[in-house]
Amino acid sequence: MINKINKSILLKVLTSLIAITVLVFTITGVIVNYYNKNVLTKNINKSLEDNATIISKDVNSFFERGGTLVTQMTTNSSIKNLMTEVKTRDDVKTNPNFTNVVKSLKSIKETDKNASSVYMVIEKASYLIDETGEDSPIDWDVNNRPWYSETLKAGNLYYTAPYKDAVSGKMVITIAYPMLDNNGKSIGAVAVDYLIDKLPEIMKQYKVGETGYTFLLDRTGTFMYHPDETKILKDKFTEYAGTPGEVGKKMIKGESNVATYTLDNSELYAAYAPIKSNGWSVGTVISKSEVEKELVKFNILLLSTYIGGLILLILALYFVTTKILKDIPKLLEIIKKVAKGDLTSKLSVNSKDEIGQIAEAINDMNSNLNNIVTNISSNSQNVSASGEELSAVISEINKQIQTINAGTQEIAAAMEETSASTEEMNSSSEIIKNSILKLNSKAKDGNNSAMEIKTRALNMKEESETSKKITLDMYKEKEIAILTAIEDGKIVEEITNMAAIIEETASKTNLLALNAAIEAARAGEHGKGFAVVADEVAKLALQSTETVHNIQNIVGQVKNAFENMSQTSGGILEFIDKKVTADYNEMINRANLSLEDANNVSELITSFTTNIEDVSNSVEQLIKSLESVSAVVEEVASGASEIAGTVHDTKVSTDEVAEVAETQADLAVTLNNIVSEFKI
Template identity: 30%
Template sequence: MFSLRKLSSKISLIVALLVLGVIVAISSIILIQVRRTALNDSKSYGREIANAYSKDIINKLNASAQSTLAMSSYMECSKINKNVPREEAIETLKRYLEKNNYLDGLYVVFEPNAYDGKDSAYINKVGHDSTGRFITYLSKGESSVTVEAITDYDDTSEENYYQIAKTTKKPFLMEPIKYEAGGKVSWITAVVVPIFDEDGNFIGITGGDISLDSFQKMIVEAKPLNGYASLVTDKGSVMAQGQLQDSVGKKLHEVLGTFGQADKAEKIVKGIIENKRVEYESNGSISIFTPIHIKGIEGQWGFGAYIPKESIYKGYNDILKGIIIISFVVIVISIILVFLVTKKIVKPIELSSRYMKRMGEADFTEYIPDALINRVDEIGVLGKSLLQMKENTRDTLNSFQKESNNVHDFANKAIQGINTLTTNIENVSAITQELSANIEQTAASAQEMSSSSMEVEKEVEEVATKIEEGNNLALEITVRAAKLKNEFMEAIKEGERIISETSGKLAEALDESKEVSKIQMLSESIMEITEQTNLLALNAAIEAARAGESGRGFAVVAEEIRKLAESSKGTVGEIQDITNKVTTSVQKLVDSSNSMLEFLNENVSVDYGKMIKAAQQYNKDAEVFAKISNGFTKSTEKILESIKETNSLVDGIASAATEGAMGTSDVANKVMDVLNEAENVKDICGQVVRSSEEISSSISKFKV
């Protein structure tokens, strides 16, 4: 019976798990390699499929492009020669289209009168419209080629094929469009080639239509590893789609959105434009897009192969199933073989465990067979060890019994000694408690002394602080007195300098004021001149009167001179009055200046001297006060140091007393602890006695 409690079952399970681990590890490595190989092979196959179909599409497009280019060259030559009528050109195009297997339609569109200048002659004729322009479209029918006028050439939008060719002047592949020709509507693309005249001017286009039905058929038939394919343009338009066949003409991001891959559209279009292969993985498939480019033709396509992952990993899944089945069979066989081998190996161990169980039940009388002891492997070592353990245990139990009796006797003696020790300890405890009480009283007294000393110390510190403040104030007063003295000295010097300068300037001003008296003298001279002028004018008037009529003019001059003399006399009189006033004011100023100089010399200088003496005395008093304050400070510091030392001693006494009290209390506590421990030891000894009795009782249960 299989049970995890048995050693054989456990060994079988462990081996099975190891085998399973090895199989899983090897299988994982193989499966990872197979999966990687399958993925790489599928990608390689997808690339080969994409390349093969791309080449087929390129060949078809290239043939269509060459056919259209040939017709474009023919139309250019016809235009240049000017001897090919339109009917003949249309017939040539018709025959060419009938023989061509790549084009489903062919058309030419010329600028107005650009072909032969005869548009007016072809109004509403076959292959022309009401404008008469050469705009003929030929399309293959079921049995013949239909000729009609093209209808959408005059669309002026930038996306119009005619406008694109006219603007770029390069051949290009047209985006897919729906077009009705011959009564049939179908999706087509076209190779559009511009036509130029002999001067290189754009004059029209030639276009070769290619039905997308042939591409759609090719794409539907392409099933890479049961997947599907698609054909898109560099503008993101779907040309053909193998799974969603009605998506032709739609934008790629719309179609991919159906599969939850809309975000991949931009990446695919970018790869087509840059002529690079695009590969990506989605949840259900691997997608490979190969660019398709026709040399000399603008516009690129891309062939996409979508390979489902279930096809990629089909071989991988088959291998996985095989590995699981093989692993299960190998594990089952391994468990059976290991169980049988293990059972044979473990049987002696089970026998040994049975003997161990009997020993565990205190029965050492069981006989251990020689077959187990005489084995040369680990089982034999186990048998010998069991035999030795049996004998050693028996000897040990006998020794235990003997020592247990000895312990019982020793424990009884220890109890008697502990009783005597307990009595002595109780006496010591009482004495220690009395000593502790006395020391505590001493500590309390020391604490009171310490508190009083602290209060005295605080008071002295406050006095010291006040004295220190007074000392600082004395220093400030000394500094201020010295500063005031210096300021007085500087003020005296400045005052003496100002008095000296002022005295000099006043003296100069007094000397200059004497010049005012010269004004008086000058005015008197002018007065004398005025009087003489007046006399001369009078004499002149007399002489003019004597001269009669001839002296009349001179008389007028003499009269004017006399008036001027009179006026000058009046002015000089006013000047003399003003000069007298100025002289009086100057004299007063001189008297005031002399009085001020006398005051400065006699009073101000004396006051400055007194102020200097007061400042000097103030400075000396401040220095004396500072010395006294310093003396107070030093004395206070000494007192404070003495008080602190006293406090320190008192604190030491209090601390020592406290520590002594605590120590004594600790001693008392320790004595009590010792007493308690003695009681505990006594109890333990009692327990030892009881334990020795129990050991003896237990040993008696063993069968030896």
């Protein structure tokens, strides 16, 4: 099939155009389908979202009606007074507000047919009053009721989870509101058991396409309504695997959005919206196949249109192309005649388009070829004669070329010997250069080491001078302090003198006390009081004497300590002044000597490095000179070799020219034979 297409212009044109058309139709179809699908998806998402919002508002209104009943009960003064005044079960029915409360509860229930039971609880009495006014069981305890504790915890209008009422057997939820006293403390609650068996009727009112449906979730994610009744109050949407479960979690969080997910092998579009009053959520779902059913129909129609258009295009292209190419066979026939050597045929085509222009060009080609063949025939004989003359001239040139070639080879041999000697010198120079470079590297390393020694010597000098300065400063400072302390220590001698005076005074006081005791003894009874005083004075004088002795001993020890400290401090000061200062000076002198030695070594290595660099430069110049000589020798040798090669090539060329001349003569004969085959 491919070979057949390659041999037919008509098939090539049709195949190319059809392929391009199919490609354009395909791209257009994909774009149209993509755009339509996006528009359709946006529309269905918007529709689902609107439906979910409308349903959520409708269901919310349903629950708000029950909430309104409970809220109104909180404003009833009889209910609040009864809760406040009753303390025990026995006080309930005897309270004047009881009758009005029962009537109010009955009246509230009659206002809404979904109100299964309307009641209030009194916390202190643990008592429940409903619209019937009957007593609650003796063992009934309000604190054991989960809905009551949850209501108090919420602190506002509270909706319980749905449950089946024990009396009516119907599904209800409890809507409750806590009651507080003037101090904000709970005193009870008012509540309504609200029937939710009407919710399915509300949900069924809304149709979502043919296969779509709505569903309702409570705060835990449990289905409260679903077309599949086996799921109601049993399945939790939040526990579904994958995307459906994620959607369920978002719903119970109170979010609203659209989503797509696969459930039970069916791809679904979904939208969801929260019910604000009790935290439930409404969802609307429709299958993807139903949404895209119209899109599939449109795509089939579009494909049918494309196929019909393609068939019409093929027919039109075949008709037009056949008409355009009708003169091609005539062109092919005349070209085949030219290929066989018939240059006498002429082509007649009435068309003025490119085909007609090709026909005229073929006629011109025939005419030109006719003229060329005629000229070739007349000139081929002249070519044969010229070839023979050229062959004789080339034979003479070859003899001269052989003589030139021998001389050139001798020159090339001499240049090769010179080049070898130059290469040896160049190699030796390179070895010397490398040795000098290594020596230069070592010299630089030595210079770096000398610089490091110089740096360390300089650092040692600076550190020694700094340490000396710090030591001398400290020496001067401590010298003054120590001398001052030694001078201050002389006050100990004053203390010794004062102690002697105190001792003398105590001795005199003791003598006076003794005299007073004698005088008191003489006085008899009148001197007893004075004798007691004299005795106490004598004791104090004795204690003073002992204390003075202790002070003198301690002062003697202190004096000895100061004398030892003075001698030791003097020795330390003398050691720092004479020995430490001298050692620092010696260390600084040695640092200066190391610095001078490092400078001398650095200068020596720098001078050595400079000399090495001069030698290195000289060697490099020598190497460059040798390289220049070597290059010249190589150029001469190369030139001689090239000359020899050129001479050899020239000989080869002349030989070839001779052969060509002979061949040319033969070709001229052959050409005459070929030209004779053309019909002109």
